[in-house]
Amino acid sequence: MSLKGKDILSAFDFEREDLERLFKLADQLRTEISERGVLDYAKGKIMLTAFFEPSTRTKLSFQFAMEKLGGRVINFDVSTSSVLKGESDVDTMKILDGYDPDVIVIRQKIPFFPHRVKDIVKAPIINAGDGPNEHPTQALLDLYTIWRELGKIDGLKIGIMGDLKYGRTPSSLSYMLTRFNNVTIYYIAPEQIQIRDEILEKIEGKVKYVKVGRPEDVIEELDVLYVTRLQKERFSNPEEYERLKGAYKIDKEFLSKFKHIPIIMHPLPRVWELDPSVDELPQAKYFEQARNGMFARAALIKEVLGI
Amino acid sequence: MSLKGKDILSAFDFEREDLERLFKLADQLRTEISERGVLDYAKGKIMLTAFFEPSTRTKLSFQFAMEKLGGRVINFDVSTSSVLKGESDVDTMKILDGYDPDVIVIRQKIPFFPHRVKDIVKAPIINAGDGPNEHPTQALLDLYTIWRELGKIDGLKIGIMGDLKYGRTPSSLSYMLTRFNNVTIYYIAPEQIQIRDEILEKIEGKVKYVKVGRPEDVIEELDVLYVTRLQKERFSNPEEYERLKGAYKIDKEFLSKFKHIPIIMHPLPRVWELDPSVDELPQAKYFEQARNGMFARAALIKEVLGI
Amino acid sequence: MSLKGKDILSAFDFEREDLERLFKLADQLRTEISERGVLDYAKGKIMLTAFFEPSTRTKLSFQFAMEKLGGRVINFDVSTSSVLKGESDVDTMKILDGYDPDVIVIRQKIPFFPHRVKDIVKAPIINAGDGPNEHPTQALLDLYTIWRELGKIDGLKIGIMGDLKYGRTPSSLSYMLTRFNNVTIYYIAPEQIQIRDEILEKIEGKVKYVKVGRPEDVIEELDVLYVTRLQKERFSNPEEYERLKGAYKIDKEFLSKFKHIPIIMHPLPRVWELDPSVDELPQAKYFEQARNGMFARAALIKEVLGI
Numbered sequence: 001m002s003l004k005g006k007d008i009l010s011a012f013d014f015e016r017e018d019l020e021r022l023f024k025l026a027d028q029l030r031t032e033i034s035e036r037g038v039l040d041y042a043k044g045k046i047m048l049t050a051f052f053e054p055s056t057r058t059k060l061s062f063q064f065a066m067e068k069l070g071g072r073v074i075n076f077d078v079s080t081s082s083v084l085k086g087e088s089d090v091d092t093m094k095i096l097d098g099y100d101p102d103v104i105v106i107r108q109k110i111p112f113f114p115h116r117v118k119d120i121v122k123a124p125i126i127n128a129g130d131g132p133n134e135h136p137t138q139a140l141l142d143l144y145t146i147w148r149e150l151g152k153i154d155g156l157k158i159g160i161m162g163d164l165k166y167g168r169t170p171s172s173l174s175y176m177l178t179r180f181n182n183v184t185i186y187y188i189a190p191e192q193i194q195i196r197d198e199i200l201e202k203i204e205g206k207v208k209y210v211k212v213g214r215p216e217d218v219i220e221e222l223d224v225l226y227v228t229r230l231q232k233e234r235f236s237n238p239e240e241y242e243r244l245k246g247a248y249k250i251d252k253e254f255l256s257k258f259k260h261i262p263i264i265m266h267p268l269p270r271v272w273e274l275d276p277s278v279d280e281l282p283q284a285k286y287f288e289q290a291r292n293g294m295f296a297r298a299a300l301i302k303e304v305l306g307i
Numbered sequence: 308m309s310l311k312g313k314d315i316l317s318a319f320d321f322e323r324e325d326l327e328r329l330f331k332l333a334d335q336l337r338t339e340i341s342e343r344g345v346l347d348y349a350k351g352k353i354m355l356t357a358f359f360e361p362s363t364r365t366k367l368s369f370q371f372a373m374e375k376l377g378g379r380v381i382n383f384d385v386s387t388s389s390v391l392k393g394e395s396d397v398d399t400m401k402i403l404d405g406y407d408p409d410v411i412v413i414r415q416k417i418p419f420f421p422h423r424v425k426d427i428v429k430a431p432i433i434n435a436g437d438g439p440n441e442h443p444t445q446a447l448l449d450l451y452t453i454w455r456e457l458g459k460i461d462g463l464k465i466g467i468m469g470d471l472k473y474g475r476t477p478s479s480l481s482y483m484l485t486r487f488n489n490v491t492i493y494y495i496a497p498e499q500i501q502i503r504d505e506i507l508e509k510i511e512g513k514v515k516y517v518k519v520g521r522p523e524d525v526i527e528e529l530d531v532l533y534v535t536r537l538q539k540e541r542f543s544n545p546e547e548y549e550r551l552k553g554a555y556k557i558d559k560e561f562l563s564k565f566k567h568i569p570i571i572m573h574p575l576p577r578v579w580e581l582d583p584s585v586d587e588l589p590q591a592k593y594f595e596q597a598r599n600g601m602f603a604r605a606a607l608i609k610e611v612l613g614i
Numbered sequence: 615m616s617l618k619g620k621d622i623l624s625a626f627d628f629e630r631e632d633l634e635r636l637f638k639l640a641d642q643l644r645t646e647i648s649e650r651g652v653l654d655y656a657k658g659k660i661m662l663t664a665f666f667e668p669s670t671r672t673k674l675s676f677q678f679a680m681e682k683l684g685g686r687v688i689n690f691d692v693s694t695s696s697v698l699k700g701e702s703d704v705d706t707m708k709i710l711d712g713y714d715p716d717v718i719v720i721r722q723k724i725p726f727f728p729h730r731v732k733d734i735v736k737a738p739i740i741n742a743g744d745g746p747n748e749h750p751t752q753a754l755l756d757l758y759t760i761w762r763e764l765g766k767i768d769g770l771k772i773g774i775m776g777d778l779k780y781g782r783t784p785s786s787l788s789y790m791l792t793r794f795n796n797v798t799i800y801y802i803a804p805e806q807i808q809i810r811d812e813i814l815e816k817i818e819g820k821v822k823y824v825k826v827g828r829p830e831d832v833i834e835e836l837d838v839l840y841v842t843r844l845q846k847e848r849f850s851n852p853e854e855y856e857r858l859k860g861a862y863k864i865d866k867e868f869l870s871k872f873k874h875i876p877i878i879m880h881p882l883p884r885v886w887e888l889d890p891s892v893d894e895l896p897q898a899k900y901f902e903q904a905r906n907g908m909f910a911r912a913a914l915i916k917e918v919l920g921i
Contacts (some may be wrong), residue, residue: 033714038658038686044345046374056690057709063688064713067660072345074370076363091576095364098598099371100340269705291712351652353681379652381677383670398883402671405905406678407647 004306007118007125011136011175012202019179022140023147025299026292033068033295041307042071048101048123052078052089052108057268057290058128058138062105065298069307074101090117097121103304106130124304132166137300138267139172141293146224148292149263149285153180157221159212159262161188161248162228162273164195169228169267171199178206185209186218190244193234214247215254222262225250227274251275255283265289311613314425314432318443318482319509326486329447330454332606333599340375340602348614349378355408355430359385359396359415364575364597365435365445369412372605376614381408397424404428410611413437431611439473444607445574446479448600453531455599456570456592460487464528466519466569468495468555469535469580471502476535476574478506485513492516493525497551500541521554522561529569532557534581558582562590572596618920621732621739625750625789626816633793636754637761639913640906647682647909655921656685662715662737666692666703666722671882671904672742672752676719679912683921688715704731711735717918720744738918746780751914752881753786755907760838762906763877763899767794771835773826773876775802775862776842776887778809783842783881785813792820799823800832804858807848828861829868836876839864841888865889869897879903 003018014022032039047066049059054077063073076096089108097104097120105126106114111133114125129135146153158177164170164187174195177183185207187195194211203209212218219225230248235241249272255261266274266286278284310325321329339346354373356366361384370380383403396415404411404427412433413421418440421432436442453460465484471477471494481502484490492514494502501518510516519525526532537555542548556579562568573581573593585591617632628636646653661680663673668691677687690710703722710718711734719740720728725747728739743749760767772791778784778801788809791797799821801809808825817823826832833839844862849855863886869875880888880900892898 036658037716038660044343046345046371056706060688060690060710060713064660064715067686067688068714072374074367074374076367092363094594095575095597096367098594099367099601100375101371102344268709287708287712290709294713351650353652353678379681381674381681383674399670401901402882402904403674405901406674406908407682408678409651 002306003300003303005124006304007114008136008300008304009114009118009125009127010134011139011172013136014140014176014179016179019140019143019176022296022299022303023144025302026144026295027148029068029298029302030295033298038068038070040070041302042066042069042305045071045102045305045307047071047073047103047105047301048076048096048099049073049105049128050076050093050096050107051128052106052110052113055107055129057293058107061290061293062128062297062301064294065301068294069298069302071102071301089113090120093117093121097123103301126300126304129168132168134172134175135168136172136176137293137297138169139176140300141289141296142169142173142226142265142267143176144296145265145285145289145292146263150223153177153183155182156223157184157186158224158226159186159188159215159218159222160226160228161215162230163193163234164189164228165193166231166234167228170195173226174199174203174207174209178203183207186212186222188212188215188218192240193230215250216257219258219262220260224265225262226265227270228267229271230273245272249273249275250278252277252281255281309613310607310610312431313611314421315443315607315611316421316425316432316434317441318446318479320443321447321483321486323486326447326450326483329603329606329610330451332609333451333602334455336375336605336609337602340605345375345377347377348609349373349376349612352378352409352612352614354378354380354410354412354608355383355403355406356380356412356435357383357400357403357414358435359413359417359420362414362436364600365414368597368600369435369604369608371601372608375601376605376609378409378608396420397427400424400428404430410608433607433611436475439475441479441482442475443479443483444600444604445476446483447607448596448603449476449480449533449572449574450483451603452572452592452596452599453570457530460484460490462489463530464491464493465531465533466493466495466522466525466529467533467535468522469537470500470541471496471535472500473538473541474535477502480533481506481510481514481516485510490514493519493529495519495522495525500537522557523564526565526569527567531572532569533572534577535574536576536578537580552579556580556582557585559584559588562588616920617914617917619738620918621728622750622914622918623728623732623739623741624748625753625786627750628754628790628793630793633754633757633790636910636913636917637758639916640758640909641762643682643912643916644909647912652682652684654684655916656680656683656919659685659716659919659921661685661687661717661719661915662690662710662713663687663719663742664690664707664710664721665742666720666724666727669721669743671907672721675904675907676742676911676915678908679915682908683912683916685716685915703727704734707731707735711737717915740914740918743782746782748786748789749782750786750790751907751911752783753790754914755903755910756783756787756840756879756881757790758910759879759899759903759906760877764837767791767797769796770837771798771800772838772840773800773802773829773832773836774840774842775829776844777807777848778803778842779807780845780848781842784809787840788813788817788821788823792817797821800826800836802826802829802832806854807844829864830871833872833876834874839876839878841878841880841884843885844887859886863887863889864892866891866895869895
């Protein structure tokens with residue numbers, strides 16, 4: 001079994017056995033890279049990053065993953081592109097694919113854009129975020145982190161907090177959690193930015209979930225607290241946003257009120273919702289999580305390239 | 308015979324024998340790349356792209372060409388440069404050349420800029436577009452495409468349509484066509500954006516040409532219809548532009564009126580002048596043309612580097 | 615002795631013996647590169663450039679240095695980063711360091727930023743300019759240039775002219791000159807942009823210095839005239855700036871008034887303060903100086919990587 005030549009558009013594109021195999025492969029690559037530096041699995045292979053909107057961590061994480069595998073990276077960034085002249089993004093993808101990259105990593109503002117071009121484009125595509133829809137490799141590194149930290153995913157209670165309505169991280173993470181047994185997701189958010197029904201419909205019957213208003217309602221139940229940003233622009237009423245900030249900020253003082261503190265994750269970048277005072281706690285795993293992204297993506301690229 | 312160490316500033320820098328040799332070399336590299344992936348001709352060589360104005364296809368096409376040859380690419384882009392601080396572009400070129408790149412690909416807004424710096428700079432220069440003046444490697448890939456599709460260039464009838472006055476594609480293509488025998492160029496454009504006299508003077512007596520008002524006047528005569536954009540900003544009167552749009556739009560319905568349809572080319576990006584409905588026709592060669600750019604440029608780089 | 619694994623934050627991080635060893639290594643690499651092209655000392659090593667403000671020469675100079683050593687470069691540029699989303703630069707550094715680059719080159723607007731993150735970050739850091747504070751590798755290439763041109767640094771008389779108050783080049787250059795014997799620095803500037811006291815405090819007793827108002831007061835004494843820009847935005851009164859321009863412009867006519875002309879250096883980019891008419895003089899060394907930057911930085915990277 002392998003993902004050789006497959007397009008990775010959704011968290012649902014991974015079966016449980018794919019995930020377990022990729023987690024082990026990521027651990028193996030971690031060891032090999034630490035012992036030998038740059039490897040040569042991807043020698044002579046070219047990855048194209050086609051980023052139609054900017055992103056630091058995701059692009060650099062893919063770039064480091066490919067370079068550590070020994071491959072080459074060519075970056076297409078929209079800011080220097082003739083998209084400004086009005087060219088359609090689909091034409092751009094056709095042209096880029098004509099240059100025969102071995103794999104294309106796409107970031108787009110438009111939801112389902114990778115799905116739209118997958119049959120037009122010969123190279124395997126990895127979706128690195130399509131608007132508010134999905135971000136499957138973020139979910140891959142999230143679960144890889146949980147698997148490394150807690151040794152398993154089955155049976156865990158995972159709280160996802162913040163902007164659940166518009167975030168692509170909560171959706172992909174939820175979808176990927178359906179591949180495991182007896183998982184419970186707690187969606188922690190004020191009602192106006194709670195998880196969308198269309199996401200719930202896709203996970204219905206495959207994972208347990210509970211909507212919760214405040215983190216203190218469940219924190220002691222949780223194995224994992226996954227914090228995401230609360231974006232000001234999502235609120236029609238700015239006063240409402242200011243009023244809610246206090247209730248959705250995780251800092252050391254807040255955590256000190258509880259007997260049990262779950263491991264704390266965040267897709268980063270963080271703003272005010274996750275205070276630097278938390279960084280010193282042993283439960284703070286978000287920088288390790290970012291680092292895991294390189295290994296998880298290296299494992300995925302290695303499989304997709306069939307190398 | 309070879310172009311080793313030569314500056315490529317104009318389409319006139321290629322003799323007929325250079326072109327025929329490069330077309331065959333491009334075909335050979337296409338085969339080698341498809342069989343072996345990244346080659347190693349350019350191992351240990353560095354190409355610098357010095358882009359003083361943004362361009363997607365051209366830069367990425369050169370970048371893929373060099374990477375597929377096994378070389379390395381370093382990009383200088385004006386948007387992140389101290390040109391903003393007022394440094395002259397000539398100083399910039401001197402500094403960049405001091406870093407000993409093996410070849411420099413220049414894109415500039417200023418016409419004849421590459422000509423101005425060629426004797427200051429040690430590395431061979433490839434002109435990747437100098438304002439409205441020339442774009443010789445675009446012409447190279449254009450003729451390589453025609454040569455592949457129709458098996459020859461001698462004796463062909465080629466219509467070039469759109470903004471002929473300010474475009475650098477029509478000029479370089481016209482100049483390069485003078486290297487072949489018995490070619491006829493039809494310049495298809497409204498009078499105010501017809502081909503400039505200074506271009507005609509350079510091809511006078513070397514190639515036949517006819518100015519034509521509308522595509523329907525010659526389409527059945529043509530072996531090739533080369534469509535370019537009609538830019539709104541070229542018209543002093545916006546209403547004139549809107550009035551003309553209809554007459555210079557190529558779509559499937561328009562083409563269905565003719566018994567014979569020539570092969571259709573476009574330097575891309577396209578806007579409204581070439582409708583996506585044409586994409587499905589067997590005569591649509593523009594995406595293949597973009598792809599050919601990678602092989603034509605790889606051939607040119609290989610010769611200029613003498614590898 | 616070597617700088618293996620060390621952070622290079624200040625010109626003071628180099629002892630005299632480090633500098634002399636690096637100058638010789640730079641000369642050796644110059645020879646090897648000219649004979650063999652890309653070397654393989656840094657094969658399998660990755661340099662990350664983390665540029666939180668744009669810079670052409672510095673970034674490209676480091677990039678060419680690393681590529682010529684046979685290493686790989688990954689660029690992080692703030693303009694395409696989520697710093698825009700409010701992420702702190704310290705978080706960014708932690709995340710980037712988690713990707714295990716072998717060395718990180720940092721450019722920052724914030725003074726002492728590299729010092730702030732050096733203990734957070736595992737990889738060795740090279741300061742490529744931290745606001746108005748320092749630019750130690752600029753000083754390294756400056757002294758390498760003087761050492762090559764004049765065969766020694768001990769005993770020289772060096773005039774530094776222009777914006778001495780806010781420039782990071784004058785400070786690092788002054789600090790590095792303290793490592794040599796019997797050097798005299800002439801600070802040539804109008805009073806309102808003369809060298810800051812905090813810089814003088816650091817060199818007090820280690821190097822002789824004299825503040826001078828005009829270049830003509832000392833030019834015949836000098837072995838080196840180091841010109842820097844006079845930035846308009848430094849003057850509260852624009853008329854004052856315009857009035858001063860004439861007195862701080864070096865051109866061929868001005869130099870023709872003196873019997874002895876020192877070698878002329880400039881960190882580039884230049885604007886009006888160093889006229890192109892000077893370029894033809896044998897004393898003009900600024901383009902050679904920029905080129906020396908590649909070799910000096912290659913030597914430093916080689917030592918820091920311990921390769």
